[in-house]
Amino acid sequence: MKALVYDGVETLTFRDVPDAVPDPEQELVRVVASGICGSDMHAYLGHDDRRPAPLILGHEAAGVIVGGDRDGTRVTINPLVGCGICAACTSGRDNLCADRKIISMPPREGAFAEFVAMRPANLVDVPDDVSLDKAALAEPLAVSWHAVRLGLVALDPAASRSALVLGGGAIGLAAALALKAQGLSSVTVAEPNEVRRSFLEKRCDIPCVPAGTGSYGLVVDAVGYAATRASASSLTEPGGVIVHIGLGEDTGGLNIRRMTLQEITFIGTYTYTPQDFRDTCSAIFDGRLGPLDWAEERPLSDGARAFADLRSGAVAAPKIILHP
Structure with missing residues (x-):
């Protein structure tokens, strides 16, 4: 599959990488839209030791499930994965789990790619009348x-x-x-x-x-x-x-x-609880957060230029959405 790979400080390469392969408890999602986050920019600038090169960045994504019983289902992705058994997770505060993981941080590759694997609990179905560009805004x-x-x-x-x-x-x-x-x-x-x-x-x-x-x-x-x-x-x-x-x-x-x-x-405050993520999705879907038409769209192949433009302050829009 094609992916935008962070290869070093201010260096991103659009190239072939091994295909994402879901384990038996995961779904394979074809990424349709993936937003550039401030944490992606921190990594790009070499300011985030948690994201060493080479690495596929990106964790604000929406797409379509490929294969299985839910093939073709449109989803947005909660990229934060807790252990599921600690006191934080069992009380609904997965964001405070000591063993939490997020895609775009080793060992999990991110969503600046054609495909990503996620467990079903981290996927929220998107209504047909909501664009996947809007759905990709659920994480921020x-x-x-x-x-x-x-x-x-x-x-x-x-x-x-x-x-x-x-x-x-x-x-x-x-x-x-x-x-x-x-x-x-x-x-x-x-x-x-x-x-x-x-x-x-x-x-x-x-x-x-x-x-x-x-x-x-x-x-x-x-x-x-x-x-x-x-x-x-x-x-x-x-x-x-x-x-x-x-x-x-x-x-x-x-x-x-x-x-x-x-x-x-x-x-x-750090990220969100699973319930906060679901509540945010509901607010997107019913229009309480407005039209959400303020993101700039670019192809993933132009991702390196998008990061450079954000770095130089040349982008007026508060968000760039990349399309694989």
């Missing part, structure tokens, strides 16, 4: 759906129902959409890139500002740098919540004294 949307759900549960009743999202990339946009879908009407995105701000306002109807000002009941850091954490801890109201999704830098930025004195809750 689920990341933010999970984060927003946790943040709203922790929000003090006295805090305002206003939210600021730091970062207008795919996860930031997904957070803004999830906030609206889960009941908040006052949502603003802080994004320094003027081209991206214009895209989000015109294409996605999301209010944007160059940088956050004022105060908010809930602040979502979809970037994760010291500078954005500093903004989050200064812009959150007393009794408010900071939801931290971004993985830009490990340390720095938080004003712990202010957060302590103002009883500001900080929540770190």
